Amino acid sequence: MASKTEEDRTWTVRELADELGVTTRTLRFYEAEGLVSPQRAGTNRVYSVRDRARLRLILRGRRFGMTLPECREIVDMYNGAESSERRQLERLLARLDEISVDLRARQADLRRTLAEVADVADQCRSRLDELA
Amino acid sequence: MASKTEEDRTWTVRELADELGVTTRTLRFYEAEGLVSPQRAGTNRVYSVRDRARLRLILRGRRFGMTLPECREIVDMYNGAESSERRQLERLLARLDEISVDLRARQADLRRTLAEVADVADQCRSRLDELA
DNA sequence: GACCTGCTTGACGTTTACGTCAACGTCAAG
C-alpha cells in the first residue's frame, strides 16, 4: 500500500512562495534558470516535497551570499550523491571538502564578528555607566 | 614623543586595494558612497590605519551578504560607541542586540549546513565503498 | 623635454536577481 504521508504533499507557486518568504516571480525565475523543475498540472506548476527541499537549499545559499550559479552547484551535488560513477563521486567528495573548508572559515569569521559586537556593546554599557 | 609605530602607516589606493583583495574602483566607489573618507595628499588618497579597519569591516559584511547601506550602519556604529549621548547609546545597544541575534541565527544555519554537507559526504563514501 | 607610472575624476556599460506590467488561459461560484 502506498502510504500517503506528507511525502505526497504538493504546493502551488503561491503557496510555496508564501511559505518560503519569496515572490512567485522568484520561483519562476529560478525555474527559468534551471534551478528547479516542478511538475505541471496542465499548464500550472506543481511543487513536490523534493522541489521544496531544493528551494530551501537555494535560499539558504542566497542568505550566505552565494550567487545562483553557486547555489545550483550545491543542489546539483545533493542529488548527485546517489551517482554510481566512481569518478563523479570522487569529484563530488573533493568539492564537498572545499565547501566545508569555506564554511568553517565563515564560522570563524562569524565568531570573531560576534565577539566584536559583544565588545562594542560592552563599551556602550561602560559609557552608559559613566553617565550615571 | 609621538611614537612612530604602525599606527602611522598609510596606504595608497592601490596598496590597500591589493591588500584587501579588491580593485581601486571599489575603494573609490565606497568613498563616493560615504563609507570611507581617506585623507588627501594633494589630490591623492591616503588611507590610514583606521580607514583600513573600516574597510575590513565593510568587506566582512559584504562576505556575509550585507548590502552597502547595512555595512555602513555597522561601521558607523563602531565609532559611535564613543558617543556621549545617552539616547544614542541606548539605541546603539538595542541595535547591537538585534544584530547579534541575527548573527546567532546565521551560526545555527551554518552549523546545519555543515552537518548536511558532512552527511552528503558520508553518503558519497558509502557509495564508493559499495563500488569496491 | 619626452616618457612612463600612478593617481585623479567623470561617464557610460554590465551583471545579477529579481520587480512590474501586459495580455491571455482556466476553472469554480453566483
Next chain:
DNA sequence: CTTGACGTTGACGTAAACGTCAAGCAGGTC
C-alpha cells in the same frame, strides 16, 4: 455566462555594485 481568483508566458524596467574606458594631471627618470 460573466466575474473573480489564480495561473501562465513574455517583455521590459530597475537597483546594487561595481567594470571599463577616456582624458588629464603630477612627479620622477633617462
